[in-house]
Each structure stands twice: as C-alpha cells, then as structure tokens.
Amino acid sequence: MLVILAYVLIGFGLGKRCFDVFGHDSGDMAAFDHMMWHSSHGRLFHCSVMLYDEHTKPVSMLALHSSYFWVFLMPVYALFPGMTTLLFLQSLALGLAAIPMYLIVRWAFQNEWAAVFFSTAFLLLPPVISQHVNQVEEPSFLPVFLLYVFLFFLQRRFGAFLLMALVSCLNRENAPLAVAMFGVWALFEKRDWKWVVAPIALGALYFGLVTFWAIPYFREGQPWKVSQQFGHLGAGPAEIVTNFFRKPELALNQIFNFDTGQYLTLLLQPMGWLLPLTHFAAMVALPDLAANILSSNNALRVIPWHYNLITSSSLFVALVLSLRKVDAMLQNRGKQKVGVALIGGGAVALALAHWPLWFQPQFYQKLPYHDTLVRALAAVPPDKSVMTPVRLTGHVARRESFSALGIVERRPKYAALFEYVVLDANDRRYLPVVTPELFGKFYKNPSYQLVFAENNVFVFRRVGDAPDWSYFPPE
Numbered sequence: 001m002l003v004i005l006a007y008v009l010i011g012f013g014l015g016k017r018c019f020d021v022f023g024h025d026s027g028d029m030a031a032f033d034h035m036m037w038h039s040s041h042g043r044l045f046h047c048s049v050m051l052y053d054e055h056t057k058p059v060s061m062l063a064l065h066s067s068y069f070w071v072f073l074m075p076v077y078a079l080f081p082g083m084t085t086l087l088f089l090q091s092l093a094l095g096l097a098a099i100p101m102y103l104i105v106r107w108a109f110q111n112e113w114a115a116v117f118f119s120t121a122f123l124l125l126p127p128v129i130s131q132h133v134n135q136v137e138e139p140s141f142l143p144v145f146l147l148y149v150f151l152f153f154l155q156r157r158f159g160a161f162l163l164m165a166l167v168s169c170l171n172r173e174n175a176p177l178a179v180a181m182f183g184v185w186a187l188f189e190k191r192d193w194k195w196v197v198a199p200i201a202l203g204a205l206y207f208g209l210v211t212f213w214a215i216p217y218f219r220e221g222q223p224w225k226v227s228q229q230f231g232h233l234g235a236g237p238a239e240i241v242t243n244f245f246r247k248p249e250l251a252l253n254q255i256f257n258f259d260t261g262q263y264l265t266l267l268l269q270p271m272g273w274l275l276p277l278t279h280f281a282a283m284v285a286l287p288d289l290a291a292n293i294l295s296s297n298n299a300l301r302v303i304p305w306h307y308n309l310i311t312s313s314s315l316f317v318a319l320v321l322s323l324r325k326v327d328a329m330l331q332n333r334g335k336q337k338v339g340v341a342l343i344g345g346g347a348v349a350l351a352l353a354h355w356p357l358w359f360q361p362q363f364y365q366k367l368p369y370h371d372t373l374v375r376a377l378a379a380v381p382p383d384k385s386v387m388t389p390v391r392l393t394g395h396v397a398r399r400e401s402f403s404a405l406g407i408v409e410r411r412p413k414y415a416a417l418f419e420y421v422v423l424d425a426n427d428r429r430y431l432p433v434v435t436p437e438l439f440g441k442f443y444k445n446p447s448y449q450l451v452f453a454e455n456n457v458f459v460f461r462r463v464g465d466a467p468d469w470s471y472f473p474p475e
Contacts, residue, residue, distance in 0.1 A: 026394025117344025130358030
C-alpha cells in the first residue's frame with residue numbers, strides 16, 4: 001500500500017505541477033472539466049466546445065466517446081469542482097490498478113515479493129505512468145477494472161467476471177471488444193460454454209449498441225471522426241472487411257512500415273519483447289492493437305498518450321502468465337521463488353529505464369512570463385465566454401462557453417461570439433502562432449477593446465451585446 005500511496009501522490013504532484021505552470025496543451029482536459037462543470041449544473045455530458053472542425057454546432061461529449069463511467073465521478077466533482085479533482089482521481093485510478101495486478105501475480109506464482117515487484121513494474125510502464133502527466137482522459141480509469149476482469153477470469157469467478165466486464169465496457173466504445181476477446185481465450189482453453197458465449201455476447205452487443213445507435217443519436221447528424229480514421233481502408237465496415245481480401249495491400253502497407261515497427265518496439269520492449277505474445281491473454285490486446293496500427297491517426301501510436309492502456313494492461317498480464325509457464329518447468333521450488341522475484345525486480349528496472357518516453361523536464365518548469373499569464377487569465381471574468389491558446393484552455397473551462405484559439409481561422413463567425421480573447425505572442429509551440437495578422441484581427445477591429453497587455457500577452461474584450469449561444473452562424 002505504501003508503494004501505491006507514493007505512486008499516487010508523486011504522479012498527482014507531477015500532473016498538477018505540469019498543469020499549474022502551463023506545461024503543455026490542456027485542450028482535452030479542458031473539455032472534460034467543462035463537461036463535468038456542466039453536468040454538476042444539471043446538463044449531463046454537455047459540452048459547448050466544437051469537438052471537430054467539421055461540426056456545425058456543439059454536441060454532447062457522448063457523441064465523441066461512449067464514456068458513461070463519468071457518472072460515477074460526478075458526485076465527487078460536484079463536491080470538489082475543478083481540474084485538481086480530475087487530476088487526483090486519475091492518479092488514484094492508475095495507482096489502484098496495482099491491486100488487481102498484485103493479486104494476479106500472487107495467484108500465478110504464490111510469491112508475495114514477485115507480486116510486489118511485478119505490480120510496481122506495471123505502474124511504471126510508459127503507457128501507464130505517462131497518464132499522470134499527459135492529460136485527463138477516459139482510458140486512464142480503465143486498467144483498474146480491466147485487470148479485475150483478468151483476475152476473476154483466471155480465478156473462474158463468473159459473476160464477478162461479468163460485473164467487472166460490464167463496468168469496463170462503460171469506459172469507452174473500444175473496451176467491449178477487449179471484453180469479447182475473453183470469450184475467444186476461453187474457447188482456446190476449452191472452458192465451459194458460458195465462459196465463451198457470455199463475454200462475446202456482452203462485448204458484441206454493447207459495442208453494437210453504442211457504436212451504431214448511441215453515438216449516432218448524440219451526434220445529431222454531426223460527423224464522427226473516429227470512424228474517419230479508417231477511411232483509407234474502405235468506405236465502411238463492410239468494405240473494409242472486403243478490402244482485407246480484395247486489396248490486402250491497403251492494410252499491409254499500414255502494418256509493414258517504420259512507424260508501426262517503432263510503435264511495436266517501444267510498446268513491447270519494456271515487457272520483454274515477444275514474451276507476452278506467447279500466452280492467450282495477449283488476445284485481449286488485439287482489437288486495440290489492430291486499431292492503433294491500422295488507423296491513419298499517428299496519435300494512436302504515441303506511447304505516452306492515452307491510446308495504449310488496454311494493450312499495455314493485457315500484454316503485461318500475458319507476460320506474467322507466460323513466465324508462469326516457464327516457472328512451472330523449474331524443478332527446484334526454492335530457486336523457483338527466488339527466480340521469479342528476481343525477474344520481477346528486473347521488470348521494475350526495465351520499466352524505469354524507459355522514463356525518457358514520458359518524462360520531459362521542460363513540462364514542469366515555469367515559463368519566463370508565467371506570472372503574466374496568471375494575470376491575463378485573472379482579467380477574464382469567470383462568467384464570460386473566452387477563447388485562449390490550447391496551453392491555457394484547461395484554466396478557463398468552468399464556464400458556459402470557451403474555445404481554443406484555432407477557431408478564429410476555421411470558424412470566424414462562431415469565434416466572433418466570444419466575449420474575451422487571450423493571445424500569447426510568446427508561444428511558438430502550439431498553433432495558431434500569433435502573427436501580426438492574427439493580432440490585427442482584434443487590435444484593429446472596433447468590436448474589440450484591449451484590456452490587458454504585458455510581456456506580449458494580450459486580452460481583448462468584445463464590445464456589444466451578450467452572445468446568443470442558441471444560434472451558431474453558418475460559415
């Protein structure tokens with residue numbers, strides 16, 4: 001428990017520090033803070049942010065991902081609203097994942113020290129530990145439940161297995177596909193029919209329900225960018241499947257390239273390369289692994305981002321179970337226990353050695369003009385709508401409407417509704433860069449008044465009536 005406590009507090013401290021010093025893009029975490037703020041005011045899952053460039057109006061966050069599990073966190077957020085709460089809850093969920101992993105390892109080896117070392121190694125895997133300092137994202141809350149699915153599957157506790165499988169499905173629309181793979185695993189193990197049929201039926205039905213009914217319902221006719229990431233393989237699920245046989249080069253070109261090779265290397269290397277792939281448990285990772293590789297979105301293959309929690313959790317369990325098979329071949333019981341504990345210690349060292357994949361010191365250092373940014377944000381009244389650079393959006397999300405600055409170019413008529421605009425001419429990392437032309441759109445515009453100017457940071461207030469957020473002008 002001390003390991004978990006230290007892990008949660010240090011992870012939360014790093015995430016909070018990064019956020020407080022405007023360390024990096026806070027766009028995603030702003031959207032979730034905004035959604036939770038609206039939900040605490042009676043508008044469940046509401047989001048006023050244009051989720052995609054192609055959207056013509058804001059839609060529910062459930063139009064993006066079927067993440068119903070947020071409902072369980074809403075009472076906590078209502079009591080302690082703010083980004084600090086979300087960051088802490090995320091770190092807590094990541095740390096608690098060590099408990100089911102500890103129980104899985106102890107079940108596998110009957111060795112307390114091995115359980116401690118391997119569960120610690122799991123927490124230190126780059127796809128896992130990076131989530132403390134990435135952004136607030138739904139998948140960070142999944143491993144603790146998914147690992148209990150693994151535990152109860154191994155212990156053959158059918159009722160508990162189904163309960164945790166259902167809870168896991170509530171995280172995102174891809175989780176049911178991982179749940180379904182437990183049925184395939186059970187089939188290979190020749191288990192009783194209920195272990196085969198139940199997870200496949202639950203995963204398939206839930207995935208179909210949210211993908212083909214719930215998400216389209218909440219989209220209200222707006223495009224779903226997730227499905228567009230596979231457009232290069234075909235114009236829909238049926239055509240994609242057909243093209244696997246008629247035009248296999250479409251998938252093969254995506255699989256056999258440098259980007260995929262680098263992704264698989266960085267994912268598997270902290271877990272002993274190919275060793276996890278020698279156990280049936282690795283099949284649980286296959287749907288997400290296939291989606292990440294075949295997607296045209298390179299972000300899914302970035303290890304420190306939030307797209308590899310299912311893959312890393314499943315593959316690490318597969319690693320443990322693969323070592324269990326090796327362990328069973330050892331004849332000397334005393335050496336067996338010592339050997340397993342030593343391998344666990346090696347797993348910790350191997351995971352720690354990959355710290356450069358997720359820890360970037362510059363994210364925790366104050367910007368030279370940090371205090372100026374704080375004063376600029378204070379110049380924006382909390383009840384007014386505002387546009388800011390993505391580095392700052394997480395600090396203005398608890399209000400009726402906000403947006404990142406990028407909509408000025410993409411949706412100028414919609415951008416004109418916002419009452420305040422914050423420009424940071426120092427920032428050259430995130431788009432849009434403040435150019436003389438962009439600055440002039442507000443400085444030379446009689447509809448805006450400059451109310452703050454310091455160290456190349458500017459705040460403009462729009463002159464005129466309050467915006468009508470019930471109408472979104474066509475561009």
